[in-house]
Amino acid sequence: MINSAIILPNRFMQQVVRMTQTVSDFLPSARILAPSISEWMSGLLLAAPKKKTTHHKKRLRMNSKWLKPMKNITPCPVCGKEKLRHHLCRNCVKSLFKST
Numbered sequence: 001m002i003n004s005a006i007i008l009p010n011r012f013m014q015q016v017v018r019m020t021q022t023v024s025d026f027l028p029s030a031r032i033l034a035p036s037i038s039e040w041m042s043g044l045l046l047a048a049p050k051k052k053t054t055h056h057k058k059r060l061r062m063n064s065k066w067l068k069p070m071k072n073i074t075p076c077p078v079c080g081k082e083k084l085r086h087h088l089c090r091n092c093v094k095s096l097f098k099s100t
Contacts, residue, residue: 073082076089083089 072085076083081091
């Protein structure tokens with residue numbers, strides 16, 4: 001049933017090839033697809049990293065995704081402390097609540 005030229009990695013892959021070959025017995029057009037499906041599945045099932053990714057390499061890769069310095073910080077025109085642009089100053093709001 002299975003071609004001796006094709007080396008199959010595991011039982012699941014062998015079952016896939018058997019199913020495609022039984023289908024190809026009933027449908028002659030499926031015979032063309034059987035080898036390509038087994039080749040495609042074998043590459044998919046064997047995909048695994050060769051070595052563990054080190055802590056250093058992982059952190060280097062994630063470096064661009066981490067926090068960056070904020071560029072929208074401006075001084076408050078009333079008290080002079082730093083605040084986010086288009087936001088109320090916390091210092092001024094606190095002083096308003098203390099005075100009332």
